[in-house]
Amino acid sequence: MVxxxxxxxxxxxGRHGKGMILALPKGRILKAxxxxxxxxxxxxxxxxxxxxxxxxxxxTTEKQIDIVRVRSFDVAxxxxxxxxxxxxxxxxVLMEFDYPExxxxxxxxxxxxxxxxxxxxxxxxxxxxPSSKIRIATKYxxxxxxxxxxxxxxxxxxxLHGAMELAxxxxxxxAIVDLVDTxxxxxANGLEETEVIAHISSRLIVNRVAMKTRPQEVTALIxxxxxxxRNKTQ
Ligand code: AMP
Numbered sequence: 001m002v003x004x005x006x007x008x009x010x011x012x013x014g015r016h017g018k019g020m021i022l023a024l025p026k027g028r029i030l031k032a033x034x035x036x037x038x039x040x041x042x043x044x045x046x047x048x049x050x051x052x053x054x055x056x057x058x059x060t061t062e063k064q065i066d067i068v069r070v071r072s073f074d075v076a077x078x079x080x081x082x083x084x085x086x087x088x089x090x091x092x093v094l095m096e097f098d099y100p101e102x103x104x105x106x107x108x109x110x111x112x113x114x115x116x117x118x119x120x121x122x123x124x125x126x127x128x129x130p131s132s133k134i135r136i137a138t139k140y141x142x143x144x145x146x147x148x149x150x151x152x153x154x155x156x157x158x159x160l161h162g163a164m165e166l167a168x169x170x171x172x173x174x175a176i177v178d179l180v181d182t183x184x185x186x187x188a189n190g191l192e193e194t195e196v197i198a199h200i201s202s203r204l205i206v207n208r209v210a211m212k213t214r215p216q217e218v219t220a221l222i223x224x225x226x227x228x229x230r231n232k233t234q
Contacts (some may be wrong), residue, residue, distance in 0.1 A: 019064030020210075020217055023084035024048055025072035029202055032110040033088065039228035042067070065221070073139075076102060076205065085210035086221055092179060092200045096140050103211065105222055106204035108229060111179040115143060119194040137167030138177040142228045147177070147197050165189035 001113040024030055034049050042060040046053050048067045058067040070078055080099035094104060094114050121217035136144045136157040148155035158173050165185060179200065180193055182188060204225050211218050
């Protein structure tokens with residue numbers, strides 16, 4: 001037990017001794033981030049955009065900055081808890097967790113989509129929701145609850161991590177709340193988008209304590225992404 005504490009303490013002090021941590025999301029957003037990361041000049045080998053590598057932590061061209069690659073839903077949690085100083089995540093994730101520890105200074109204009117309500121395209125055969133209560137399948141329980149509460153409705157949540165498009169036809173839910181881009185996934189599953197809750201894009205996010213305790217390094221990294229964004233779009 002004592003040893004465990006020592007290991008943890010040295011890991012924590014090692015992490016701070018090393019410098020800053022930038023958390024990137026795996027998957028679709030990481031692909032979209034490639035040009036921006038390229039323009040930032042931070043990428044080194046092994047590269048975090050290489051999906052084949054199983055590594056989770058990567059060096060950068062800056063000795064004092066490391067990149068960690070985590071699930072897109074976890075980026076905000078790593079930054080909020082101080083495991084990472086800076087991160088990149090969708091505004092859907094920021095809305096869902098609503099962490100007061102995070103500030104989001106830069107819209108990276110990638111991963112653009114919307115978070116929407118979708119229902120069975122054929123309302124005649126779909127189970128109709130009673131007027132003040134609705135069952136929603138989603139991986140965004142907080143966003144869905146808040147959206148329907150604003151309409152005076154109590155949303156009962158069926159919390160899924162994927163394939164929520166199946167839930168209405170299997171009578172698990174009256175509707176879903178999920179990300180929509182082209183709408184092809186909804187159409188392929190007999191659903192139609194009925195309400196847009198919010199427009200989504202990826203944001204650069206910063207831990208507020210890191211911003212206070214190491215303002216120069218954090219601001220330099222924000223500026224680096226701002227410049228990369230400008231160069232990428234020129
Ligand atoms: P689409 O068929 O183009 O409307 O895309 C919808 C599917 O892709 C759903 O499974 C979404 O969860 C996922 N999706 C769409 N846009 C994004 C995004 N920006 N980030 C993560 N997942 C997304």
